[in-house]
Amino acid sequence: MSEPAPLHVAVLMGGWANEREVSLMSGRGIAAALRDKGYRVTAIDMGRDVAARLAEAAPDVVFNALHGVPGEDGSVQGMLDLMGLAYTHSGLATSVIAIDKQLTKQTLVPHGIPMPGGRIVKSAELFERDPLPRPYVLKPVNEGSSVGVAIVTADSNVGNPIHRDAPGPWQEFAELLAEPFIKGRELTAAVIDGTDGPRALGVTELVIAEGFYDYEHKYTEGRTEHVCPARVPPGIAALCEHYALKAHRVLGCHGTSRTDFRWDDELGEDGLFVLETNTQPGMTPLSLVPEQAKHAGIDYADLVDLLVKEALRVHRAKGQARERDAHG
Known part of the structure; x- marks a missing residue:
């Protein structure tokens, strides 16, 4: 009797977000660990043709090693759901x-x-007045890994109010979340x-x-x-x-x-x-x-193996739930 074929994992990494290089580092480490665990691994540096490449690879499970948009915001999760593929980490609604x-x-x-209080502000408003008493924190609403975070203090070298030409996340993002600084x-x-x-x-x-x-x-x-x-x-x-x-x-x-x-x-x-x-x-x-x-x-290696097994468990549970719904 022949040995069962090893599970095929596609490691999805890279992409075009601010955190591309970190995702590539994560993905390479994950792929190596999975190979050591006996999985068949296909590493995919995500481009705009990602759906076609996944369809061609036809993996048993996708290890989502992407960070930031679109791998962390529900976009990739929605695509994988539509393709019927098992994948690691959280699903569409949670990611959104x-x-x-x-x-x-x-x-x-x-x-x-x-959680800290605060509010969403238009970046243009910052050039007129501070949204909160200083010190306060400004951060993009939809970025990870502390990308674009700034702490505005009484002695910040950005002016008071913030100068239009001062370097900071207000140059890159139209809206920011302002929160009180917690020492x-x-x-x-x-x-x-x-x-x-x-x-x-x-x-x-x-x-x-x-x-x-x-x-x-x-x-x-x-x-x-x-x-x-x-x-x-x-x-x-x-x-x-x-x-x-x-x-x-x-x-x-x-x-x-x-x-x-x-x-x-x-x-x-x-x-x-x-x-x-x-x-x-x-x-x-x-x-x-x-x-x-x-x-x-x-x-x-045991950690990435655990995440693959959990992805398959969640995928099976989703399938069973759909079957129950279909049969009333």
């Missing part, structure tokens, strides 16, 4: 909500998850799904020598120290894991997610705020989910 920071607030805050510490907690449901992997503190945890700090070696587990009181660590799990469930995440926090340690538990939940966390050597998984006893 989680990539949008304002929609995320509207979804999570009613469930008791604390304190950067914390993050990852969640993974398993046979017993989702579980938190732990809490990491991100110690930055200078500035804040922006795109460059996330993906440049040596710019940020990852303290895992975070040196915080047990009650704060437990609360981070609680909020991360709750966000994962409320948003309907699958596979893995990572929730980022700011903690004003002078205020104790009242100083902990969720900033966002990332449905497509990075999988590079510097990335936080693989690091937390390793600390929890799950090596990199």
